[in-house]
Amino acid sequence: MSEKINFQAEVNKMLGIVINSLYSEKYIFLRELISNASDACDKLRYLSLTKPDIAKGNGELKIVITPNEKDNTLIIADNGIGMNKDDLINHLGTIAKSGTADFVANMKDNGTSTELIGQFGVGFYSAFMVAEKVEILTRKAGEDIAWRWVSDGIDGFEIEEIKKPTIGTEIKLYLKEDEKNYVDTIYLRHLIRTYSDHINYPIMLNLGDAGEEKINSASALWSKNKAEITQEQYKDFYQHISHNFDEPWMTLHFKAEGSIEYTGLLYIPSTQPYDLFQPDRKQSLKLYVNKVFISDKVEELMPNYLRFVKGLIDSSDLPLNISREMLQQNALVAKIRQGTVSRLLKELKKRSEDYDDYLKFWENFGTAFKEGIYEDFSNREDIASLSLFHTTLNEDKLTTLDKYIERMKEEQKAIYYITGDDVKVLANNPQLEAFKQKGIEVLLLTDPIDEFWTQALSNYKGKAIKHVSQAEDVLFERTETKAEEGSLQKLTELMAEIFKDEVGKVVITEKLTNSPVSLTVENGQMSIHLERLMRNHQQQTAFASTRILEVNPYHPLIIKLSEAVHDETGRIKVEEICRILLDQAKIAEGEPISDPAYYAAKISEYILKSF
Ligand code: ADP
Ligand code: MG
Secondary structure (H helix, E strand, O other), X not given: OOEEEEOOHHHHHHHHHHHHHOHHHOOHHHHHHHHHHHHHHHHHHHHHHHOHHHHOOOOOOOEEEEEEOOOOEEEEEEOXXXXXXXXXXXXHOOOOOOOHHHHHHHOOOOOOOHHHHHOOOOHHHHHHHOEEEEEEEEEOOOOOXXXXXXXXXXXXXXXXXXXXXXXXXXXXXXXXXXXXXXXXXXXXXXXXXHHHOOOOOOEEEEOXXXXXXXXOOOOOHHHOOHHHOOHHHHHHHHHHHHOOOOOEEEEEEEEEOOOOOEEEEEEEEOOOOOOOOOOOOOOOOEEEEOOEEEEOOOHHHOOHHHOOOEEEEEEOOOOOOOOHHHHXXXXXXXXXXXXXXXXXXXXXXXXXXXXXHHHXXXXXXXXXXXXXXXXXXXXHHHHHHOOOEEEOOOOOOOEOHHHHHHHOOOOOOEEEEEEOOOHHHHHOOHHHHHHHHHOOOEEEEOOOOHHHHHHHOOEEOOEEEEEHHHOOHHHHOOOOOOOOHHHHHHHHHHHHHHOOOOOOEEEXXXXXXXXXXXXXXXXXXXXXXXXXXXXXXXXXXXXXOOEEEEEOOOOHHHHHHHHHOOOHHHHHHHHXXXXXXXXXXXXXXXXXXXXXXXXXXXXXXXXXXXX
């Protein structure tokens, strides 16, 4: 009895996208199915390390391709791990990866790049680009029952129990009428050699009576000498191991020798994965021991801020039968991580010398990479030196901290920054006025992580890193006319009284030029921007930093107000104007004001008076 099951809604949508947008590169289906077969062999080989009986009588792991010209069918078979009923339903009927469904829902049906599609593991579905029907016969290692899965790739699939003597999976494609070239052995040989040569298991072409012919070299690419590997092979391997379609932005192949020996083949993609900032996104470097795949879930292999790095580490110094739990506290794994991270950072340093090239990396991964300044204590300074920042000096081009230091003014002791939501808005923040006037550069930081690393890294190459609100007033000593001392005092006391529920303190500052007042927080307290971020994530409600209202004693409005403050009859008006000024300071900080309607009415009233 066969059972009919519908595809999950997203699968349906995805199928449409895959079939349409990959149209020009249909042949990639073969690479995808071979890649899956290879993954299945990896999984069985790993399992049989601890359960040798599970693959008893299974023979050498391999992938067999059988074209049949008469029926116009193509079979891709492997004797790997196989699938049971749950696997078939969960892996081939639904989209398991988190976030994918949302992403697909937002994706336009046209104009979607193949690179994006590559991130979803739609690999298997690509079979429907060339096949009108796909039939899978599969038996999972360690289980007796086998299954037949059939689908036309339109709305669902049928599934039924069958008998199958061997473990593994056979995928039979009933090719479309105009896809006859995939039964042509010459074309198949060419495709396999071009796109799947790096596969670690023999790929056999079944020629019927003429027997099986081995097509690929079946040697682990990473164990070869660099000189023997072409860029094309590196790229194909990258696409296989990362499940991506793009070109790698960086390829790093190395052998570490010494107290521990290991080989690394690492890649940085040239596109950003859609789930880079999803909380459950973990590093996915694969760990091999002597060319045997062990796991791609060894979180300790790569720090989280480098979670975008793809590829593998192969070490012969780890025991083959190592369990995931053992890997977690393994001192060798920690050493491998250290060594690998420092190689990556060194390579990034080299690449950073070409600004335009490095910018591509930075735009994709900079925000994640910067987490390292906070997270990776021992490499903190190196990571900071590889980071790029917007500044007040040149809003289009990013700068490094080292370049910033080179440009520092003689009297300037610290590196200054300001945080907010948007570079353009930040650049106009009143807090920056005096800095601009004095020609002191300020970093404009807009990523949430900036709030954290600036707390963790208080010094860079001997220079303190300070929020603009912590700058010393001496930097900005001024000579213009100023409000009279006593009146100013009276005015600030009055402001403190009117705003006692909204601001903790009213102070005089030398740092403002164009604005009469500005809002900031007490030294060492959470910045207004961070507070807003937390509020947006419902993180914090009870605590708010104490607001400080800074007053510019040189501003004509403040001079006028401090004169008027002595005149009891004009008192109401003074209070009214102070209220407007506080609201303006809040607006400049991106903060809500308490009574927008009152504010708007007052502004209109004063505008009218100016005519
Ligand atoms: P991905 O390879 O990125 O996971 P695919 O769409 O290519 O995505 O495959 C989906 C899943 O189906 C695989 O992760 C695997 O669990 C399962 N699968 C596909 N082909 C095979 C196979 N030949 N043997 C065992 N499992 C397979
Ligand atoms: Mg796949």
